[in-house]
Every structure is written in C-alpha cells, then in structure tokens.
Amino acid sequence: GENVEQHPSTLSVQEGDSAVIKCTYSDSASNYFPWYKQELGKGPQLIIDIRSNVGEKKDQRIAVTLNKTAKHFSLHITETQPEDSAVYFCAAGYQKVTFGIGTKLQVIP
C-alpha cells in the first residue's frame, strides 16, 4: 500500500517568514495529493490539493508543488500569520488517501 512520509514534524517560523513542509510517497499510481489543516479541537480541513497532471498550484499565500518523478510534493506558505499555526497533513492516493504523520506549525508573532 501507499506510504507517505512527512517532514518536519514541528516547525517554528517568525511571522512574515515562509514555511515549507515536504512529503514523499511510495506508490507511483497515486494521482491525488491533498493538504489538510487541523486547528486545535477541530477536524482537518482541506486547504489545497493537486492532481498528478499538474506540477504546481497556488491559492493566495499557499502553494503546492509536485514532482512525480521523485515522488515528492511540498506545501509552501508565504507571509505566515499567527492564524496559520496548526497541524498540517499531506496525503496521497488514488482509491483512498494515505495521510502523513503531520507537521505542527507555530508562527511566532
């Protein structure tokens, strides 16, 4: 089955700086790569997703890149704000998605 590795497990950045979270996947058949944000006491919420026919996707301050050859995909958050503090999960799959272990992002004001 699919195996998704996510790094780093924790990340602290100063407000206004950029944050990057990286994931690798094992199954070359995976064609769907979503990213979820989980705030304290809430369920994860989709923030951006990308499919295997696209190399990059951007939505305001967040962007995702996908390298199918290397089986890598990354989340980039620019101009971070305190409200970006949360746990972020990457996922990959085709019949079902497998989640990474999560990255706890802390944005320091």
Place this chain on the structure above:
Amino acid sequence: KAGVTQTPRYLIKTRGQQVTLSCSPISGHRSVSWYQQTPGQGLQFLFEYFSETQRNKGNFPGRFSGRQFSNSRSEMNVSTLELGDSALYLCASSPGGANTGELFFGEGSRLTVL
C-alpha cells in the same frame, strides 16, 4: 449546510468493553470514511463506506467494524477495547468517494480507554 456531526464527542471506557461511535455526513454525501488519530501515528484509515457497502478497509484488527445506513449515516464499533485504542476517531464524508476530492471531517469522538 450542516457539517459532519459526530457523537459522542467524548467518552471513557474500560478495557474489555465495547463502544459505538456515530457519524452523520453532510446531506447528499454518500461516502463516509473513518480515521483513527493518535499523536505518534497521525491519521490512520480505518474503512470507507459508500452507499451502504464497505469500499475500502485499512489495516486494523477485526475488533474494528462499521456500517452505513440507507440515509448515509454511519457507525463504527470497537469491541474488546484495549488501552491502545485510546484516540480521536474522525469521520469524513464526501460526495463521491475518499479518492475523488475533498474530505469533510467532523470534529471527532475522543475515546479514552482506562
């Protein structure tokens, strides 16, 4: 539009007991997936139901089971509880399936096994 509703939100059980968790998906969503979330393991897939049929299953023992009703509401059951079953159990619904797009998560049911 109401979101995904999970009940109960919190519960405490003792080893050996069994528990049933409930999930009401967003109206019109036919797929319901269940995940176990623990600090060290992240989000682990339990199973997915679509139109009352189990479509995918994760690598959990047979003590974990589920079902889906004709109104798309779903329940999961854990029998013979173990300490390691303590976790946040998340339910997610989607219109077409877990692989076709966005999963809409509930806030979870936090189970503590003593």
